[in-house]
Amino acid sequence: MKKLAFGPVVDDQTRLLILGSLPGDASLKAAQYYAHPQNAFWRLIGGVIGRDLAALAYLDRLDALKGAGVGLWDVIASAERAGSLDAAIRSPEAADLVGLIDSLPTLRVVAFNGATAAKMGRRVLDGRGVTLIDLPSSSPAHARPLAEKVERWAVLKPFVALE
Template sequence: MSERKSAFAPVAERDARVLILGSLPGEASLAERRYYAHPRNRFWHLVGHTIGQDLVSLAYEARLDALKVARIALWDTVASARREGSLDAAIREADHAPLAELVATLPDLRAVGFNGRTSAAIGRPQLAASRLALIDLPSSSPAYAAMPLADKERLWARLADFLA
């Protein structure tokens, strides 16, 4: 049986306006203990495009600092699960993260972006009664290559409306 894998702690400042939720860190991220570590994952590119800053060229801690300055928080919808490999389709026995508890600590929060279908399927029901804009985003994962990058950039850029 596959081993149980756990999400990282949220990266969130009290003044965050946008929360971006993934599903569960993949193998590369777990190995490096950092969000979106796979070199072909487009997360840092897409968020950088949204805030008008090149995040890809920055060191990890500087990326996190840039998100905090932009008032973007990060977390995952799955607190822990069994999963062989990195694909969301392989997630089993998932324990969901307490999203409503985190959201309650972020008084300036305006929107939640779900990075991919699994994140949305798990997170939307938990936050459906909130006052927040819930935005489904195309996955930044290299496993989701069906959509051109320019289309992903356009859809992710909608988050900027909630940062101003």
């Protein structure tokens, strides 16, 4: 089944762009980034920006990210995939990452949420003059303790605007 990514969540104040691979089924059904209840994304990035994002309504979460200079998108624009696992992605079509980063005047760093995003994104963005950071996936399928993920995601703190 062909699955399509969402549009980017960015503005002209985006300093940190977090790239995932492709939204999973729960996210696609809800039309929201990181909608699976077991995905730790909102807790992880909330810890980075110092806000309890999980407690907010979805649009308020996005506003809080933008207010902290954080943007979201995916490295894959569309792909065939049964289920939600990155390992099941077939025939991926790349998102226009270069076009996006070139449109963000204050962008300083791109962080990849998981190995698939890092592998695909680095192919396109290496040498583009922006810092690239690989993060452990926020997905529940990536079985690492939450405390370890929190520690690894904390590297993003210098790149955000704390409220």
